[in-house]
Amino acid sequence: MSKTLRIATRQSQLAMWQARHVQARLATALPDTEVALLPISTEGDRVTDRPLSAIGGKGLFLKELEAALAAGEADLAVHSMKDVPAELPAGFALPVVLAPASPLDAFVSNTYANPEEMPAGAVVGTSSLRRAAMIKHMRPDLEIVSLRGNVQTRLAKLDAGDYDAILLACAGLERLELAARIRCELTPEQSLPAIGQGVLGIEIRADDTDTAEAIGHLDDEYTHVRIDAERAVNARLEGSCHLPIAAHATHDGRSLYLRACVGRPDGSVMVRDEITGPVGEAAELGHRLAERLLAAGADKILADLS
């Protein structure tokens, strides 16, 4: 073994699965390279008694991993793109996104097969302002109660009877082999996904051309276009996954279809729009769609939350 690549990762089971997934793909493609994991504890994982929106906002789950990259202790970090803010700190790059898992939100319940079945006043657990806005917009008569912790913790709280249903990402449940818990997938019309949901990204030091070259083959072109469009929406809105912002892009290699929305967490207002255009203009389309949302009232919703 001549070379080593070290992957910094959070220690939740989902993060470890994601890091091992990248480790396995790199190990297969690079037989001469040893690919090691460096598990790190992050503030976002340690603090579980307060909503994420209250403790740190943008980049909460990334900071400690970036510190390990900057210190030269690790060469790459694997992230759920959903957790990656639109602007990376100076000195870092995100050259690779992997082919996506499901982008959709999951409705998980031990009692009800879908949100429509729930009676008025039923309690739905989520700490995502986006998911709260979506479900309340669809069903204003439901009650939202905060739900933190990793995926297993959240399921345990549901099973303990604290909630009638909870909302999670299908991708996380699938990765943890918990897809059987999904009672129904929420369509993009019911719950437009978060920017980057279901996609894994690889972050490196911006000047680390050796690592960029070693991992470049993992980049998925379809997903890269999708991410460019969705993240351009976030960049213009100065958003993060801790705000009630959704955007989802699909394309056929030529034409891109991008939907986005910004909603009040109580569901009372939902500003939605969509745009179509050439894939080569993914970022411009995202920027333009964000401008339209802002002009249609998203500016007021986001200002009221900050």
Ligand SMILES: NCc1[nH]cc(CCC(=O)O)c1CC(=O)O
């Ligand atoms: N913020 C936590 C987080 N970050 C990424 C995922 C799911 C996997 C993904 O979207 O890639 C989850 C769990 C969830 O939202 O249920």
